[in-house]
Amino acid sequence: MPNLPNKPLLLIDAASPRVFVGLWKGGGWLACATPERPALESIFSGVEQLFYDAKLGLADVGGFVHCEGPGSILGVRLSAMAIRTWRAFPTWARVPVWSFGSLHFAAAAYGAENGSPPPNLISEFRHGRWNLLLAGEDTVMAVDDVVLNDLQEPLVYLRQRKTWQSAPSHAVEWSPDWRNCAHLVETPSLLRPVHEPDVFIAEEAVFQKWSAERHRG
Template sequence: MPDSPRLHRAKAGRFVTFQFMPSLNQLLAAHAPLLVLDAASTRIQVGWLAPGSAHWAASFAEAGIGLFECLDQLQTRPEAAGAFVFCDGPGSILGVRTVAMMLRAWLVLRSRPVFAYHSLLLLAHARRDPALTVIADARRDSWHCAAIGAPLRRVPTAELPVRLAMPEGFRTWSTAPADLERIPYSLAELLPATHDADIFRAIDEPDAFLHEEPSYATWSPQIHRAP
């Protein structure tokens, strides 16, 4: 892609601003080292990525503890990262929001670019099978669905396609569909397989992914009176 005033390597404290969804290779070229944080599954994963090198750590502790265990294993600190990359879902809402909360705190200390990706799209692009739909439980008898060339969507169980896969370590509340393939959710393997895929989004405020903004019912308070 040709250079533009808003697409270049950061210099003199300036950040690269992408006008499109960049790939991992582009993020590494512009912002390395990258601190990758993923708490979407029961296995917390943290990566320290630079051009030509990648170091990973994992923990099965709850996210608030597991993330710092991983940082200790990597012997690195968040302030050394040139940018943050994190999974905003689907997956464990508690895990994703714990990561988002930590990112917001670190950004207060020093502003840096943040990029988000969807767990299911990452897995779909890594498999490179357009006929495969990757799913995660969305509760209330519905599923998050992702496939190559299609946006992330929520689908009722009765409308799910035939060929389905789910990442390992993702919790379910509804009955899983029959013939569901379970795929290892290992970022150390998935990210190298998707290094050219444009699946990352620049975000201003880290938070969990929502299909739509929540709506709230209004009510008028009334004093309870005995009949």
């Protein structure tokens, strides 16, 4: 179990199309919200609503919890930027930050909801490539369709964006809901302390320099 402070934690998960923000303390939500607007608008407005509902302010926050992805790169970057901005103020410069992976959270939530060990989990990375978290493993890998075809069931598909490719026919689409998963914040090994929030990418894109010779007919 992570060594969490007694003060409320501000959790932001913007890796999926619908942002989640929550104020967590002692195993439950003091307030939480899932704004329907895009991440650029919903992160700050959602956090403002949290403090209003909980009758608290940013000065009451004892730590930040950030979803590093994989998922929406824009959403994850915006949430990381928000936390960095708040920590730039002297009052919150020493406030700790924890990060967690979206697939790791989904694995823990699936296991808790179904009373079973975590399954193999996938989410879309880019065309022809998938993020894969194998059951019982910690490392998220980028793999192609051939690898997925050989995976044993259950294979759970976490939709995190508008897709341009279909998941394997033997994959089951499923999404966790943080509103029902406050207890998972204390799950051993889900949260890890970080110096600054960042974005997780399973593999960096490789770009080749354009060559007129190569494209000449």
